[in-house]
Structures are given as C-alpha cells and as structure tokens.
C-alpha cells in the first residue's frame with residue numbers, strides 16, 4: 001500500500017515539537033533544523049522549555065517545546081502559528097493547540113492519550129474523539145506501540161524503547177517535508193559517535209517513523225520548502241548565546257588582549273559561560289565565581305590587568321552587579337557586561353523572554369554613572385554586537401552593557417561564517433613602558449579616552465579606585481569643581497561614541513504614514529510584519545535600534561520624517577520613555593506586550609493597520 | 618629574595634622605592650601605620666621587580682592602603698577585594714598580589730568572597746587588619762567584636778558571637794594562616810615574607826589597634842603586664858614555649874591543648890608540643906588558632922603553611938593541556954568547527 005503523497009511547495013513552514021520534558025523534543029527539533037539547513041533552507045529556531053528540570057510526568061508544567069521556521073526566503077523569526085505541531089502527550093496538546101493555524105497538521109502519539117494522562121492534563125473528554133480537533137488535519141499514530149515493535153529484535157526494555165519515541169515522530173516529519181534520511185543519519189552518527197547502541201536504536205526508530213508515514217493514508221500530502229537563495233559562503237546554525245561567546249572570543253583575538261570571563265550561572269545566560277569555558281584551548285581564562293558580584297569584580301580586576309574582561313548574566317544578576325559597574329565607570333576600565341534578559345521583576349519567569357532591563361541598563365546605578373548600551377537583534381547578530389561591544393569598550397575605556405534576551409540566546413538561525421581578519425580592527429589604547437608623560441587620567445583630547453597602563457609594565461605604577469579622582473593625575477579628591485568636571489567628562493566620553501557608531505537605518509521609505517521603532521530581539525517579527533505590509537503598498541517604515549546609549553546621531557531626523565511613530569517593545573514602554581527624555585519633540589505611540597512571548601506578525605499587522613487608518617491618534 | 622615565576626628586580630630595591638607621594642591619612646597612633654612600615658620593609662626583601670607588586674583593597678580604614686604604597690593598585694568596593702584580586706591574579710599570574718582588608722570588609726560584607734578565595738587557594742596574600750570595629754563609619758560593631766561590647770550600634774552590648782578569624786580561615790580550608798600584633802613590626806615583616814613565599818592564599822591576621830573607636834581592644838593580649846603569659850610566639854620546629862622566662866609550654870592532654878609549666882607536676886621538655894607549620898592536616902593548626910586567654914596564650918606567628926596546589930596554577934595547567942589537545946588554534950578554526958555547510 002505504498003501511496004505517493006502529492007507534494008506541495010511552500011515558501012516557509014513553522015513546525016513545533018512538543019512533549020513531556022523527558023521526551024527528547026529539543027533533540028528532535030534540533031535534528032530537524034540542522035537537516036533542513038543542510039538541505040538549503042534558511043531557518044530560525046526557538047526552544048520553549050519549562051523552568052523545572054523535570055516537572056511531574058504528563059502535567060502541563062512539564063511541557064517542553066522546540067519551534068522552528070524554515071523557508072526558501074530569508075527567515076526573520078521562529079514564526080507565529082504552527083503549520084505542523086508534533087504532540088507526544090495530552091498535556092502538550094492542551095498547552096499548544098492555541099498556536100496551531102486552522103487547517104494545520106497535528107501529528108499525535110495516540111497511545112499517550114489514555115485516561116490517566118488525559119486526567120492529569122485536565123481534559124474532561126478525549127480531544128481525539130470529541131470533535132474538538134476537526135478544524136485541523138490530524139495524523140494520529142500509535143507512536144509508542146510502533147516504536148516498541150520496531151525495536152522488538154533488539155531486546156531492550158519498553159522504557160528504553162520509549163525514550164526513542166521522539167525519533168519516530170521525527171521520522172514522520174522528515175517524510176512530511178520530503179527530506180530523505182541520509183542527512184539526519186549523519187547528524188545522529190556524529191552526536192552518538194561514542195554510543196553505538198543508542199545510535200542504532202535511534203536510526204532504527206527514525207527509519208520506522210519515516211516508513212510508517214510513507215505507508216499510512218493519513219499523510220495525504222507532503223510539503224517541500226525549496227532551497228533558500230542565500231548569499232554564497234560557508235554557513236552554520238548558531239544560537240544567540242553561542243554567537244555572543246564567539247563574538248567575544250574573536251574580539252579578544254583581534255585586539256590582542258586575552259579574554260577573561262567572570263560569571264555566575266543564571267538562566268538564560270549560562271550557555272555563554274559554558275561555551276566560553278569549552279574554549280580554554282584558546283588561552284581564555286574563565287572564572288565561575290561564587291556569586292554575581294564576584295563575577296563582575298573579578299572581571300574588573302582582570303580588566304585593570306589587561307584582559308578583555310567580560311561578565312555575563314541575566315536581569316537579577318545585573319541588579320547585583322550595579323555597584324561594581326559604577327566602579328568600572330569611575331576607574332574608566334573596559335568591561336563588557338552581557339545581559340540575556342528574561343521576564344522580571346525578581347525571579348519573574350526565568351525561561352521566558354522580555355525586554356524589561358533597558359532602563360536598568362541605562363540608569364540602574366548610584367551616582368551619575370553613564371555606560372554604553374547596545375542590543376543585538378537576532379541570534380546570529382549576537383556575534384557582531386558582542387564583537388562591537390568589546391571593540392567600543394576597549395577603545396573607549398568604558399563599560400558596555402550588551403542586551404540580548406532569552407529568545408535570542410536560545411533561538412538559533414543560520415550564520416554566514418566571517419573571517420576574523422575581515423572584522424574591524426580593535427586598537428587598545430595601551431600606555432607605553434617608561435612613558436614619562438603618563439598620567440592615569442590624561443586623555444585623548446578628541447575621544448576623552450584615558451590610557452590603559454598594565455601592571456607589570458615599567459614606569460607606569462598608578463592606583464585607581466572608587467573614590468573620585470582629579471583629572472589627569474588621578475589623585476583622590478573631593479574638590480567640588482573637579483567632581484562636576486569629572487562627571488561631565490565621563491558623560492561626554494560616552495556621548496562621543498556616537499561619532500563612531502553607524503547612522504540609524506530605516507527599512508522602507510524615508511518618510512510615510514507610520515514609522516515602527518523597535519530595539520533588540522524583536523527585529524525579526526517586526527520586520528516580517530513590515531515587509532508584508534510594504535508588499536501591500538502601505539507607507540510604513542521600520543527603524544530598529546541596536547545602539548541605545550548613545551543613540552545614532554541621525555535619530556531625530558529619522559523620527560521626524562513620519563506622520564506617526566509607534567514604539568514596539570516587549571516591556572511596558574521603556575525605550576519609549578527613554579526616547580521621550582532624549583528627543584521630546586516627537587509624539588510617541590506605544591505597542592507593548594509583556595507576556596513572556598515574542599511579537600507575532602499577525603498581531604503587529606493588525607495594530608499597524610489600525611494606526612495608519614485611524615487619522616486621529 | 619624569593620624566586621618563583623614572578624620576575625625579580627635586577628637591582629636591590631629599598632623601602633624608598635615603595636613610598637607613595639600620597640599623604641597618609643590614618644589617625645595618629647593608629648596601628649595601620651606600623652603595618653605600612655612592615656610592608657615597606659618586606660617588599661625590597663622579597664625582591665620582585667617593583668612593577669610586579671599589586672595591591673587590591675575594599676572599603677574601610679585598612680583599604681586606603683593601596684594609595685599609600687607605590688605599586689599598581691585598585692581601591693575597590695566594600696567587601697570585594699578578594700573577587701577583584703582573583704581577576705588580577707588569573708589575568709596575570711606574574712604579579713605578586715596583596716589584599717588589604719579589615720574585619721568588616723572581609724568577614725561581613727565580603728564574607729562570601731573571603732571564604733571562596735581561601736577555598737580555591739589562589740596565590741595571593743591577604744593582610745587582614747582586625748581592629749574588631751568599623752572605623753571608617755565611626756564605631757559600629759563588626760563580626761569580630763567581642764560579645765557584650767558597647768559600640769555605636771550596640772548601646773546595650775552586642776549579642777552576637779564573634780568570628781575567630783583563624784577558625785573561619787581554616788574552616789574554609791585555608792593553607793596559610795598567621796597572626797601578629799600591630800606593634801611588632803619585626804614579626805609582621807617576617808610573617809609577610811613567609812606569606813609571600815607560600816604558594817596559595819596566605820591570610821595574615823593583624824591584631825590592630827583602632828585608637829579612636831576600639832582602643833585597647835586587644836589589651837588582654839598586648840598589655841605589658843600580661844603579654845608574656847598571653848602570647849605564644851610560634852616558630853617552626855621549636856617547642857611551644859611562652860611566659861617571661863619561657864618556663865611555660867603547650868601540651869596535648871587527651872584531645873585538648875593545655876598550658877603547663879615545665880618542671881612542675883612531672884612535666885618535662887619532651888612533653889611540650891613542637892610546632893610544625895607545614896603539617897597538611899589542619900587539626901593542630903585549628904586548635905592553635907583557637908587558643909586564647911584566660912586559660913591559654915594566643916598563638917602568634919605562622920600557625921599554618923601547608924602546601925596544596927593553587928587555583929591559578931591549575932588554571933594555567935588546564936589551559937596548556939587544552940591547547941595541546943585541541944585542533945582549534947584560533948577563532949577562525951572555532952567558527953568553522955562542527956557542522957557547517959557551503960552555499961555556492
């Protein structure tokens with residue numbers, strides 16, 4: 001009964017794998033993404049996992065998901081609604097059904113919809129039989145049973161067999177997307193190179209799933225997403241956290257300053273610490289500190305001593321580091337602080353993304369305490385912004401806070417691999433040994449940058465510290481006029497960075513009805529919405545900011561060229577507040593979402609259309 | 618002169634090489650002045666290039682120290698000197714790193730960093746000014762203030778059990794602990810030299826007098842009339858004798874240390890314990906560290922100096938072996954490692 005399903009070509013498809021925390025959904029999703037990438041699709045992934053490591057089995061709290069959008073055009077986000085949802089138990093269906101497009105395909109392990117599991121997830125009736133899924137295309141497969149059957153010859157326990165159910169589901173999906181099995185086999189082979197038994201089990205079950213889909217009639221059509229027309233080059237799939245780590249590693253190499261990371265584990269930033277630690281072979285010093293404060297303080301010590309010093313954290317950790325950031329500001333030492341934002345306040349929702357640390361990054365310290373603030377846009381762009389943060393911090397002898405977020409950090413996309421020698425040069429302002437004119441706070445008249453004199457160098461002994469110092473000589477001082485001058489110098493030094501950063505760009509016409517303003521990790525979803533509207537002839541533009549303190553020099557011109565300006569953020573209006581204080585001439589409308597979720601293209605288009613049509617507001 | 622991986626000075630340095638041009642602003646009569654003298658004495662003796670010394674401090678009277686010696690230095694923030702110094706030493710292991718801290722700075726606000734730097738055995742030297750009071754904020758009780766003391770924030774007397782610094786340091790697996798009195802510059806200098814020689818975290822507790830807010834807080838150890846009976850000056854390999862004519866000694870009775878008089882009640886010289894500062898097992902060192910009046914003298918000098926691998930050495934060794942084993946030699950290799958693919 002080998003029935004060839006007709007193949008539908010699609011420009012892009014969103015697929016999400018959901019199951020219990022132990023069901024291996026992250027692995028299934030990653031394998032599918034990597035396979036799609038090798039087969040030529042552009043992609044953007046986002047894992048959506050619970051804060052608990054193993055919540056009680058089959059409960060709503062334990063649902064773990066992995067979403068990916070693949071496409072034959074540039075993909076900017078992991079997508080809104082799913083075209084395909086793979087469901088391993090009732091709880092995952094219950095929590096995710098709202099994310100499926102009407103008419104979308106749902107692949108379900110029918111075996112898992114037993115009375116006990118239905119009860120635990122709060123279903124009164126069985127959704128497989130009560131008609132509630134009628135608007136979807138449901139592929140119900142006895143995944144558990146067939147998985148066990150396919151392994152019958154291998155003499156393993158049912159429990160062990162059940163652990164590979166994810167591969168059966170993945171097998172169905174690879175068939176559905178007209179992908180052969182060879183590429184996925186290769187990934188499995190490299191992943192389980194030292195575990196031949198597990199490799200064999202996974203391959204057998206993957207193949208069984210693929211063949212099952214090929215055989216049953218339920219799969220009445222398959223998709224094909226043609227190859228994307230990407231720029232020539234070597235690519236890889238990269239997550240924002242790994243890209244951040246690599247950007248810093250590249251900056252260290254290019255600046256000739258050794259990399260030092262002082263950090264403390266915190267979700268969702270920990271992966272940067274783990275990734276940098278893996279690369280000790282490049283001479284990197286990593287210090288897993290006893291707390292967040294020790295993380296940043298060790299970095300300040302390393303910075304004084306001549307390292308490219310970094311500390312990585314998430315919101316609550318940034319709060320703990322505030323006092324020490326002040327020390328780096330007053331000592332005028334380079335320091336990169338990466339904040340992978342998550343939903344707050346306090347512990348908030350650690351695994352959910354938000355953009356609510358912007359004002360903390362800008363102002364959350366005692367005293368007049370300016371730092372440079374930047375934000376990355378997409379997972380792969382984290383590489384370039386981490387690199388630029390390091391460059392600016394070193395060349396301007398000032399701490400930089402780089403904001404990413406959980407969505408960027410854990411999400412991934414294709415990354416065109418650059419050559420390190422093609423990246424911009426980084427020139428540390430090092431003081432020369434025995435320079436008789438060296439003074440700790442003597443400055444470059446143009447940039448106001450002081451020199452970096454490294455301990456161990458002859459003839460440059462000097463002290464820095466948290467007490468206010470005189471300019472040039474760096475002597476402890478409470479002189480009133482000196483303090484005012486030093487505050488103004490530190491402020492001016494940060495503002496002058498505007499001379500060195502790129503001008504703000506607009507996506508779309510240079511003027512029109514509506515300018516959408518955004519910053520950081522929302523670029524993809526907003527860009528997708530804007531492009532769709534532009535295709536329909538709307539006069540809408542998009543200014544997406546990566547440089548926040550200081551703002552690009554042309555910001556006011558850009559904001560003044562549109563009839564309306566709306567600032568879209570995943571917080572309660574922090575960038576809008578900041579813009580109102582910096583550029584009060586403009587009337588800012590706001591669209592804010594604070595749900596621990598990204599923007600969806602659909603909701604944005606609706607809002608933007610309303611704003612364009614409504615002449616009053 | 619100490620020889621190790623820190624580069625030595627080619628010419629003999631003197632005290633003048635380390636005197637800073639800053640005005641020393643401690644109160645006249647403060648014990649800290651003598652500590653500064655001891656440092657100026659010992660640095661030339663240690664013999665490293667003067668650019669290879671680095672001072673790190675936190676906040677408090679003690680922590681003004683970096684401004685008063687002419688070395689590289691960071692005057693940090695309250696409690697964090699140990700954390701800052703960790704970055705300094707890891708970033709450049711070729712520096713001789715010294716921390717100046719106080720009882721409040723290291724054991725209250727900086728307690729966490731203090732125990733962890735000790736646990737890791739990072740090769741730095743901590744000079745801990747223990748004056749049992751907050752001086753710079755004008756007289757509040759600290760974690761080492763004796764219970765019952767009247768201070769600005771304990772008008773009815775403190776109801777807190779104080780830390781015994783030695784107990785905390787050795788409880789945190791300290792490898793070097795010494796105790797000295799601020800009036801004894803000679804012993805301070807000797808002990809600082811020993812600390813510099815020791816590979817690992819060296820804690821030198823200095824019983825410092827704050828003439829303004831806790832004057833004579835250490836009087837039951839330092840007073841002329843009683844000091845011979847209340848101080849035991851330890852020397853490695855020598856019997857633990859004290860008293861005006863060294864007629865008293867420390868003996869182990871059962872599981873406890875006892876002060877005895879040699880020649881009395883059948884006690885002989887052989888019964889007196891011999892000090893072994895290099896013993897790895899901290900048992901005796903802990904007991905010595907805890908001794909104090911009225912029953913026993915306070916142990917001064919180097920109590921413990923045990924050899925264990927240091928954190929900074931292990932970090933370097935790990936990097937070297939990772940370097941040898943990995944094919945990834947530069948950032949380009951890293952970017953192109955793992956699964957990549959070509960788009961033509």
Ligand code: SF4
Nearest residue numbers: 644647678752827828
């Ligand atoms: S307050 Fe006490 S510790 Fe501080 S400088 Fe004066 S005497 Fe010394």
